[in-house]
Amino acid sequence: MGKGRAPCCDKNQVKRGPWSPAEDLRLINFIQNYGHDNWRALPKQAGLLRCGKSCRLRWINYLRPDVKRGNFTQDEEETIIKLHKTWGNKWSKIASRLPGRTDNEIKNVWNTHLKKRLLNTATTKDCNEPKESLTTSSSSSSSLRLSNETQDLETEQPNKTNYVTSDLFCPEQQTTSSLSSNPSNSNSSSQVDKVWPQNHLDFGEEVEKKKENKQIRSELELELELESIEIPLEWDKDFWNILDLEDIDLFGSNEVDQYYCQASNFGEEKRQEFENDKWFKYLENELGLEADGCSGADDVTAAERLLMDDVDPCMAYFADGLT
DNA sequence: AACGATCTCAACCGCGTGGCT
DNA sequence: TAGCCACGCGGTTGAGATCGT
Numbered sequence: 001m002g003k004g005r006a007p008c009c010d011k012n013q014v015k016r017g018p019w020s021p022a023e024d025l026r027l028i029n030f031i032q033n034y035g036h037d038n039w040r041a042l043p044k045q046a047g048l049l050r051c052g053k054s055c056r057l058r059w060i061n062y063l064r065p066d067v068k069r070g071n072f073t074q075d076e077e078e079t080i081i082k083l084h085k086t087w088g089n090k091w092s093k094i095a096s097r098l099p100g101r102t103d104n105e106i107k108n109v110w111n112t113h114l115k116k117r118l119l120n121t122a123t124t125k126d127c128n129e130p131k132e133s134l135t136t137s138s139s140s141s142s143s144l145r146l147s148n149e150t151q152d153l154e155t156e157q158p159n160k161t162n163y164v165t166s167d168l169f170c171p172e173q174q175t176t177s178s179l180s181s182n183p184s185n186s187n188s189s190s191q192v193d194k195v196w197p198q199n200h201l202d203f204g205e206e207v208e209k210k211k212e213n214k215q216i217r218s219e220l221e222l223e224l225e226l227e228s229i230e231i232p233l234e235w236d237k238d239f240w241n242i243l244d245l246e247d248i249d250l251f252g253s254n255e256v257d258q259y260y261c262q263a264s265n266f267g268e269e270k271r272q273e274f275e276n277d278k279w280f281k282y283l284e285n286e287l288g289l290e291a292d293g294c295s296g297a298d299d300v301t302a303a304e305r306l307l308m309d310d311v312d313p314c315m316a317y318f319a320d321g322l323t
Numbered sequence: 324a325a326c327g328a329t330c331t332c333a334a335c336c337g338c339g340t341g342g343c344t
Numbered sequence: 345t346a347g348c349c350a351c352g353c354g355g356t357t358g359a360g361a362t363c364g365t
Contacts, residue, residue: 018333018359040350057334103353108332167349225349 009051014043016051019058027055028063061102068100072109080106081114147192 015023023258030046036059041053061067071079076098082095090102091110098106 061333089354107354112331
């Protein structure tokens with residue numbers, strides 16, 4: 001055995017660089033069907049010329065259905081700033097508090113936006129009177145308050161009033177949904193994406209329970225509490241909007257509701273079928289592969305055709321793209 | 324319109340860690 | 345207990361996008 005660590009894979013044997021749509025589809029399809037018990041073995045099993053690490057990264061940072069896209073909200077940015085103050089560059093830990101955001105994304109946002117902004121803020125404030133400071137460790141009253149908040153975080157007791165979503169992520173309270181939405185936990189659920197129908201039901205139930213208390217609470221209180229309900233990411237409206245699903249009838253709320261009814265009747269197999277179909281539809285839409293309204297008598301989607309073993313993915317991709 | 328500077332972010336790299344034998 | 349292996353994390357890179365002149 002030679003010195004140093006053996007490379008995780010043969011660099012000459014694997015493809016590197018940006019992922020093609022066909023590769024994405026192949027990876028998604030494989031994980032949907034077989035999960036990701038073993039990242040190292042996955043590329044071979046899935047027929048991908050990629051390193052296992054690369055597959056894992058691609059899945060976690062980009063392809064997971066619950067990954068949130070788009071700009072960070074004010075709330076999210078503030079949360080990052082606060083958590084960074086507490087934990088420093090523990091990106092995965094910070095990501096665990098931000099549903100749908102990955103450590104990589106948070107790291108990028110911090111390095112490109114927040115760090116600079118805070119530096120500017122600090123500079124500006126140095127020129128003005130000393131006020132509350134997020135960036136410095138000065139002993140102002142506000143930073144004292146902040147340190148109290150962060151203490152809560154350190155003891156895994158998130159401060160309910162300061163983090164819109166933080167109370168959703170207490171380990172004790174985590175549902176399968178939030179677990180699967182958490183990149184750092186992604187390894188613990190090898191069969192992914194099978195949880196959201198149940199979460200939808202839980203969510204509805206919880207809303208109803210909250211509403212029952214309406215008589216004895218002010219509307220404001222109720223609203224605040226509703227905000228704290230754990231909304232399954234897969235059901236997050238923003239998420240679906242981000243995916244530009246308006247054009248896909250399958251994702252209309254009526255159909256989804258219908259599906260829930262059906263799912264309880266037809267069981268796990270049907271549900272999985274629906275999940276796969278849902279993803280193919282989404283990917284076709286996202287990747288511009290969607291066929292025209294009548295996709296053929298055999299119900300094979302463009303994306304599925306890509307995955308057929310006897311079809312060259314790249315050729316199929318371009319062929320579909322041109323139609 | 325063209326070009327260089329700057330920014331963004333997906334992907335890579337190497338190391339630390341924990342589980343298994 | 346030591347060695348191996350796989351995973352996950354954090355730092356870094358570089359291609360493409362955007363901005364400014």
